[in-house]
Amino acid sequence: MIDKQVPDAATAVGDIGEGASIAVGGFGLSGNPMGLIEALHARGVGGLSIVSNNCGVDDWGLGILLGSGRIRKMTSSYVGENKEFERQFLSGELEVELTPQGTLAEKLRAGGAGIAAFFTPTGVGTQVAEGGLPQRYDGSGGVAQASAAKEVRTFMVAGREREFVLEEAIVTDYALVHAAVGDRHGNLVFNKAARNFNPLAAMAGRVCIAQVERLVEPGEIDADRVHLPGIYVHRVVEVGPGIEKRIERRTVKEA
Structure with a gap:
């Protein structure tokens, strides 16, 4: 299908079922596909196997799925600021495959490139x-x-x-990613630090679902500006520029 736009996040994740494996973009809270995560949370499916650099925080990012007991296994590079992640891991409720960060990135990229190992x-x-x-x-x-x-x-x-x-290599059933701009063909542009694990997660998913802040017509994105070609993307949903973006840890200098 050439036009990959879907009407809303609920429709975009509507076929993700119990026990699915999902690669999710983001680093800390930067570039988290929150609209898709919230829609997946609303679906109520569980037993999920998630591949992502980390698991958000207790009340944001993948942390909202974790807090509801929806995640069976996390493949990630660090626990981060999530106390519930630590609690579930140490209590035996959550399986965790800790992977060096660069290795995790390459495992996702290799999966998308068809490289077995x-x-x-x-x-x-x-x-x-x-x-x-x-x-x-x-x-x-x-x-x-x-x-x-x-x-x-x-x-x-x-x-x-x-x-x-x-x-x-890692290949998952689905991928959930966030981009600043996308067109109806699925070509994506990421903004600054949000260009972290998002392109790699997108490549690794058999079905890639992208939320974009701004959806444009094909041809409006200069070919030299495309960070991820639409061949990797199967569904695009526009979430608008006014979405909430949180900072995991803020350090300020006293005046």
């Missing part, structure tokens, strides 16, 4: 490669589930041998 030096000599990293606790301080060991190989790089760990 790749070797990286990140994590060599640690539990990331050797296994044993807690993924689920038993609620009593013990580890109920730990990560498995990964393949490590030696390659000659720049005239010397180095070890690299094999990381598998």
